[in-house]
Amino acid sequence: MSAKTKSGTFNRSFEPWLYLLPFIFGIVVFTLYPVINVVLISFKEGYRLLTGAFDSIGVENYLKVISDPYFINGIKNTAIYVITVVPIATAISLFFANLLNQKIRGIAIFHTAYFLPLVTSATAVGLVWKLMFNGQFGVINYLLGIFNIGPFEWITDPRMNIYTLIIYGIWNMIPFTTILLLSGLQNIDPLYYTAAKVDGASSSKMFFRITVPLLAPTIGLTCVVNTISASKVYGELFPLFNGRPGIARNLYTVVFYIYEKFYVDWDLGSAAAASIILFLIIFVFTMIQLQIQKRWKYY
Amino acid sequence: MKIKLEGVTKRFDDVVAVNDFSLEFEEGTLTALLGPSGCGKSTMLNMLSGILPVTEGKIYFDNDDVTDMPPQKRGVGLVFQNYALYPHMSVLDNICFPLEIQKVPKAERIEKAKEMARLVKIEQYLDRKPKELSGGQQQRVAIARALIKNPRLLLLDEPLSNLDARLRLEMREEIRRIQQETKVTTIFVTHDQEEAMSISDKIVLMKDGYLMQVDRPQALYDEPQKLFVANFLGNPPINNLEGKIKDGKFVLADDSASVKVDLKSAVEGEEVVLGIRAESVGVDDDADFEAIIKERFTMGKEELAILKLGNSELRIYLSSDFTHKPGEKVGFKLKNKGVFLFDKKSGERK
Ligand SMILES: Nc1ncnc2c1ncn2[C@@H]1O[C@H](COP(=O)(O)OP(=O)(O)OP(=O)(O)O)[C@@H](O)[C@H]1O
Numbered sequence: 001m002s003a004k005t006k007s008g009t010f011n012r013s014f015e016p017w018l019y020l021l022p023f024i025f026g027i028v029v030f031t032l033y034p035v036i037n038v039v040l041i042s043f044k045e046g047y048r049l050l051t052g053a054f055d056s057i058g059v060e061n062y063l064k065v066i067s068d069p070y071f072i073n074g075i076k077n078t079a080i081y082v083i084t085v086v087p088i089a090t091a092i093s094l095f096f097a098n099l100l101n102q103k104i105r106g107i108a109i110f111h112t113a114y115f116l117p118l119v120t121s122a123t124a125v126g127l128v129w130k131l132m133f134n135g136q137f138g139v140i141n142y143l144l145g146i147f148n149i150g151p152f153e154w155i156t157d158p159r160m161n162i163y164t165l166i167i168y169g170i171w172n173m174i175p176f177t178t179i180l181l182l183s184g185l186q187n188i189d190p191l192y193y194t195a196a197k198v199d200g201a202s203s204s205k206m207f208f209r210i211t212v213p214l215l216a217p218t219i220g221l222t223c224v225v226n227t228i229s230a231s232k233v234y235g236e237l238f239p240l241f242n243g244r245p246g247i248a249r250n251l252y253t254v255v256f257y258i259y260e261k262f263y264v265d266w267d268l269g270s271a272a273a274a275s276i277i278l279f280l281i282i283f284v285f286t287m288i289q290l291q292i293q294k295r296w297k298y299y
Numbered sequence: 300m301k302i303k304l305e306g307v308t309k310r311f312d313d314v315v316a317v318n319d320f321s322l323e324f325e326e327g328t329l330t331a332l333l334g335p336s337g338c339g340k341s342t343m344l345n346m347l348s349g350i351l352p353v354t355e356g357k358i359y360f361d362n363d364d365v366t367d368m369p370p371q372k373r374g375v376g377l378v379f380q381n382y383a384l385y386p387h388m389s390v391l392d393n394i395c396f397p398l399e400i401q402k403v404p405k406a407e408r409i410e411k412a413k414e415m416a417r418l419v420k421i422e423q424y425l426d427r428k429p430k431e432l433s434g435g436q437q438q439r440v441a442i443a444r445a446l447i448k449n450p451r452l453l454l455l456d457e458p459l460s461n462l463d464a465r466l467r468l469e470m471r472e473e474i475r476r477i478q479q480e481t482k483v484t485t486i487f488v489t490h491d492q493e494e495a496m497s498i499s500d501k502i503v504l505m506k507d508g509y510l511m512q513v514d515r516p517q518a519l520y521d522e523p524q525k526l527f528v529a530n531f532l533g534n535p536p537i538n539n540l541e542g543k544i545k546d547g548k549f550v551l552a553d554d555s556a557s558v559k560v561d562l563k564s565a566v567e568g569e570e571v572v573l574g575i576r577a578e579s580v581g582v583d584d585d586a587d588f589e590a591i592i593k594e595r596f597t598m599g600k601e602e603l604a605i606l607k608l609g610n611s612e613l614r615i616y617l618s619s620d621f622t623h624k625p626g627e628k629v630g631f632k633l634k635n636k637g638v639f640l641f642d643k644k645s646g647e648r649k
């Protein structure tokens with residue numbers, strides 16, 4: 001009797017695992033194995049992809065990477081990119097989300113216009129931006145010219161490249177962030193605003209004392225997600241600078257460096273080591289952000 | 300502050316939510332807006348606070364025409380049905396917020412908030428977040444927040460509907476107490492007749508956007524001017540008998556029985572509804588009608604009986620010396636109070 005019950009429980013607890021097996025198998029093969037492999041490769045010196053042979057085990061790859069001026073440059077540019085693009089894009093998105101959340105007639109058309117970038121091809125959009133950034137006939141210089149600013153050589157002047165990338169990055173980040181923030185805004189009970197209005201609150205008072213605090217968890221979420229994705233910036237470089245990291249190879253980002261080490265130089269050890277370093281940096285920053293945000297949760 | 304409405308009407312597209320209201324709310328009184336769901340109570344309240352513009356008519360606060368005045372200039376305190384306390388602010392900050400908006404210095408507004416907290420008895424919870432309070436405590440915070448700016452008018456929309464039965468009893472006494480201590484002119488919305496009867500100075504009874512009757516609670520109960528009013532107030536509900544006037548008596552529609560009544564303005568042959576409150580029937584040798592006792596039962600400390608009058612039924616309270624048993628045919632007499640004749644079509648009192 002008791003033996004029967006035991007085997008029954010065993011079967012019952014074993015059965016779910018059976019159903020999960022294909023999923024677990026997928027994770028192990030396509031996620032876990034590559035990640036572990038990257039960690040292993042990063043410690044193998046002179047690793048050769050085709051044979052899998054290597055010379056020795058050690059931290060040589062890491063030493064090589066952190067003394068590589070291109071990698072240092074990549075870290076610097078990525079850091080500048082993250083700390084400018086994420087806050088600016090978040091602020092602009094907050095503004096737009098707030099605008100889209102108003103009950104104004106005809107706002108629906110702006111919803112469409114706004115989310116268009118999300119559904120268009122990144123490369124096509126990137127090429128359009130390249131035209132817009134053009135020094136002689138680009139629309140951006142034209143617009144700045146109205147205010148007597150510029151003209152700038154956005155693409156051909158290496159010193160301008162980082163600004164070009166940042167502007168493009170901000171533009172890219174806004175739609176997704178706006179959607180997230182808008183959904184957060186729509187979860188705020190409109191009664192709070194009615195209550196505040198009856199008491200005579202101005203729009204800015206309501207924005208800073210009600211909207212922002214109640215939206216803080218959502219803002220926090222977008223910051224974490226955007227920081228991670230901005231840390232991995234590299235695809236944006238291709239359409240803007242003819243597939244180069246800046247017009248004079250001056251604008252390496254960490255992931256562009258990894259990409260080049262892998263596909264161009266076939267230096268898998270360095271690529272793996274750089275990946276691990278990037279992972280650790282992102283991990284630490286995300287942890288810090290989450291810690292800070294714990295204090296934002298008011299309720 | 301005295302409030303006067305002149306022909307106030309609110310239309311939403313083709314729905315008339317409030318239809319041609321003209322009445323006055325006296326200074327320092329507690330008035331209930333009473334009526335079934337969807338009758339326009341919230342709409343009325345929102346027009347008083349200025350959240351909704353009126354379609355037609357005028358609203359006066361004392362002698363000022365406030366019809367087109369925005370909410371923040373009207374000096375009204377508002378308590379919402381689900382309180383709408385700011386979840387991210389402490390109780391103290393919530394109560395202070397109206398003064399923070401007015402840029403009152405911090406020390407002063409905290410002083411004032413503590414005074415309000417004392418009034419509504421929540422001093423010990425000032426540091427908590429609204430989520431950490433019970434429904435009744437949240438309600439008190441909402442009232443304190445509405446009162447801190449010394450409003451000329453306090454408006455409460457179904458303030459008790461989110462509370463359980465016991466807390467409702469407690470909080471309605473509290474609202475009465477706070478109103479009497481502050482003397483602020485107060486209007487509150489409810490669809491519970493007992494709630495309205497128990498604490499208000501006056502009741503505004505509404506139905507489908509129409510004003511039914513405005514009066515003191517007891518007067519509304521004793522002298523309903525419409526069948527709807529008689530039906531809406533009282534528990535157990537008033538007995539309604541449909542019939543007509545024949546040979547100077549009330550006769551049931553199917554001719555199965557008759558009742559001797561004071562006809563007032565009703566005339567021979569007219570179709571009417573006879574309303575009889577449960578407590579308005581006594582036993583007397585000089586009987587107004589005869590009925591068979593169908594059933595006797597006790598509800599709490601009261602004893603009730605169901606009478607069979609012709610093919611209709613009546614539910615009445617029994618006096619303690621009532622000895623007749625079910626099945627017996629007994630002569631009953633109607634009291635002067637609590638017996639009404641209404642026109643069947645218009646529902647108007649005779
Ligand atoms: N914004 C609106 N647009 C259209 N119709 C509305 C609007 N607000 C209210 N109404 C209608 O006006 C009528 C009165 O609504 P109101 O909210 O004032 O009722 P109420 O007496 O407060 O009911 P309840 O007791 O259910 O809260 C209803 O028929 C409702 O459908």
Ligand SMILES: [Mg+2]
Binds near residue numbers: 340341342
């Ligand atoms: Mg309502």
